[in-house]
């Protein structure tokens with residue numbers, strides 16, 4: 001049985017002082033879950049503060065991007081070693097905002113995935129279609145291709161520990177959530193392509209998240225789908241109500 005994993009993507013929100021306070025408030029409100037791994041993916045500069053704030057709890061911390069080289073003349077970038085040394089265990093790779101605003105491509109996602117794995121991080125690789133692509137009926141084809149390119153050269157052992165987040169771009173920050181059926185269909189297709197690349201053992205163990213307007217009122221239905229192993233949550237992860245997403249089976253209030 002795959003354990004669920006629910007990660008908050010704080011995006012570019014909260015300075016270190018605010019991040020410490022937010023992490024503490026979430027812990028105090030009961031963000032830990034008996035049936036889901038919980039991760040806070042925070043701005044790089046917040047990592048040490050948030051690692052300190054969650055110390056002694058089951059909550060893990062992640063970054064939001066990683067460079068593909070171990071070190072060097074890459075102004076503004078951050079390496080896998082820097083993330084792990086600061087206490088991060090996870091890293092988001094290829095978020096649609098990175099693709100849209102910072103020129104990420106399937107090829108750079110592939111390079112970053114290799115670097116994250118080599119550096120001992122657990123990657124959360126994001127894929128997903130735009131509204132136009134959905135309307136043209138190319139969603140499955142596109143997502144299959146995104147996964148295939150991202151995983152080029154990745155071993156079966158590494159693939160099994162990688163998390164894939166299906167995030168339809170049209171559902172991100174819009175309040176327009178995919179239906180459970182739409183999300184399940186694409187997450188199942190992702191598992192199928194992983195199976196084609198690595199066999200059924202890896203396909204059965206890889207965890208596939210859904211992201212895009214996840215909220216307390218839709219989390220249980222989404223995470224109850226057979227191929228959806230949790231979520232990558234943006235806006236709703238910045239509020240105490242996130243505890244009702246990580247504890248979607250028995251809300252806390």
Ligand code: 13P
Pocket residue numbers: 009095167171172173174175211212213214232233234235236
């Ligand atoms: P929202 O939950 O705010 O729609 O953001 C989703 C997302 O992009 C998570 O990575």
